[in-house]
Amino acid sequence: MAAENVFFIPVGALCRREVATCAADQALVEAAATMRERGISSVIACDADGPVGIVTDRDLRNKVVAQGLDPHGLRVADVMNSPLVTIGEDEYLFEALFLMSRHRIHRLCVVDADGKLSGILTDSDVLRLQSRSPQQLMLEIEEAASAETLKTLHRKVEELVVHLVGTGIETRDLVQTVAHLNDRILARLIELVRAERYPDLTRRFAFVVLGSEGRGEQTLVTDQDNAIIHADDLTPAELDRLREFSVDLIDTLIGIGVPPCPGGIMAKNDIWRRSLGEWKEVLDRWLRTPTPDNIMSGSMFFDLRTLHGHADYERELKRYITAQLRANDLFLARSAANVVKFRPPLGWFGRIVAEKQGPHRGTMDVKKAGIFAITEGVKAMALRAGIVDGGTRDRILGLCEAGVLDSQQAENIVAAFDFLVGLRLRAQLLALEEGREPSNHLPLDHLNRIEKGRLRLALEEVQTFQTFLRNRFQLAQLGG
Structure with missing residues (x-):
């Protein structure tokens, strides 16, 4: 993660x-009384033009008490620090830190474009910023009891994304940061x-x-998809306890704020909790009979990643999947055929077409518009090439190294994928801002002309990629 970006707030x-x-x-x-009543450590002296000085509790201690002076005969101007070090509210945090360090001070007056006082920044505020960092949140997760x-920390992840x-x-x-935090929770x-x-x-x-x-590609947590793989020879008592x-x-996961999977893809359900041998049997059935339901289940399962326990089961199943697919390419061809059915919402002359009716009128489902085609299409090609690990970007790079994609193709697909994922995140944050559940539906009127141009290019790239899939998997022969 580019941690230096926080300095550009x-x-x-x-x-x-x-x-x-x-x-x-x-x-x-009187100024000291104000500080005591409000429980603060400084007060800003202002005139008609703006802030002119600052008095801190240290000034009272060093310039008055330590000198044995009678405070009743003093004015604020007698002890305040002036001229005042200020910073514009549009300046970046790194400039504020530079000024604090250069002048060896702990506070900066923040002024607007007219030089009027608009706030105060302290070194404590900078420390508070660190509490909103992924590193701090990770530490809190690891120490959660x-x-x-x-x-509470699950809610903080959403707040961190917004920040x-x-x-x-x-x-x-x-x-990547959000996925790692969700993993750790x-x-x-x-x-x-x-x-x-x-x-x-x-x-x-x-x-x-x-x-x-x-794949490590969640933006905001929507629902959960998980399973359990266990040894073939567990006793009935061990199986009951595992259930x-x-x-x-x-x-408990639902209780902390992660919604259940609408399709029931959760380890609490028997069909998603099986022994290694039973999972191989299920995979055989899915691969032999590539119905739409089996394609969906298989595609979901192929992205398995161990979060807890023995990773040997994952490695064994991935070896098994690769061997079975080498012997039978029909499943991947059917998967690719399913991918090309999700046509990007482009009309005549490249016009982006929004949904015309219903609760999502005027919006575009970013996942269906292009993300699904890229993730699933890349996955089908990667599995055919024996690439079973990593996320979509890793698989694209692997396909490039394997000579399946040329470097320009790979770069274009990655660019389209990144842009669409960014729009998906934007849609989800907008939903939260409006008090709704995170959604993949982005109102197109929230995009400016330049963004719509980039969206059109991304969707055109999805179309190009789908054409590549048709040819790669010879889908014309399947009627795809």
């Missing part, structure tokens, strides 16, 4: 707006549930995440 977005002020000729004892604490978007961080770095929850209620639980299993979570743990875990 405008000072006005971080400073405190409520500032205690006084006149330069005001009695010092209860599900209730994780519930980081304002820092100009690259979308791919933001997505779930992993820590598993540790807590096991330690508190299931210390006797078998260790011969793996809790795996699937789909976009498995109890799975139900308890998923219910």
Whole structure:
């Protein structure tokens, strides 16, 4: 993650707006009384043109008490620090830190374009910014001692996303950060549930995440997709205990704010909790019979990634999937055929077409418009090439190295993918801002002309990629 981006936050977005002020000729004892009553450590002296000085508790201690002076005979102007060091509210945080360091001060007066006082920034505010950093949040997750604490931290992840978007961080770095934080929340929850209620639980299993979570490509958490793979020879008692743990875990996960999967793809459900051998049988059935439901289930499962437990089960299943697909290409061809059915919403002359009716009128579902085609199409090609690990970007680079995609193709697909994911995140944040559940539907009237131009280019790239898939998998022969 580009951590340096936090230094490009405008000072006005971080400073405190409520500032205690006084006149330069005001009695010092009155200013000190204001500081005591408000529990603050400084007061700003202002005249008609703006701030002219500052008095701090250190000034009272060093310039009055230590000197043995009678404060009742002093005015603010007698002890205030002047001329005052100020910074414009549109200046960046790194400039504020430079001024504090250069002048060896702990506070800066923030002024507007006319030089009027608009706030105050302290070194404590900068430290407070660190509490909104991914590193600090990660530490809090690792130290969480209860599900209730994780519930609070889960909300903080959303708040962090909103904050980081304002820092100009690259979308791919933001997505990677969010995915890692979500991973750690779930992993820590598993540790807590096991330690508190299931210390006797078998260790011969793996809790795996699937789909976009498995690829590490979540933006904001919408719902969960997970499963359990366990040893073939667990005893009935061990299986019962594993079932109890799975139900308890998923219910607790829902309780901390992660919604259940509408399709039931959760480890608490028996069909998503199987032994290694049983999963191989299920995979055989999916691969032999590529119905729409089996394609959806298989595609979701192919993105499996171990979050807790033995990763050997994941590696074994991925080896098995690769071997089976080499022997039977029909499943991947059907998957590719499904991908090209999701046509980007482009009309005549490249006009972007919004939904015309219903609750989402005037919007575009960013996932259906292009993200799905890229993630699933790339996945089909990657599996055919024996690439089973990583997210969509990793797979694109792997396909480039394998000679399946040329460098320009890869660059274009990555650019389209990154832009569409950024729009998806924008749609989800807009929904939160309006008090709605995170959604993939982006109102097109929220895009300016330049953004619409970039969107059109991204969707055209999706169309080009779909044409490539048709040819690569010879879908004309399948009627795709």
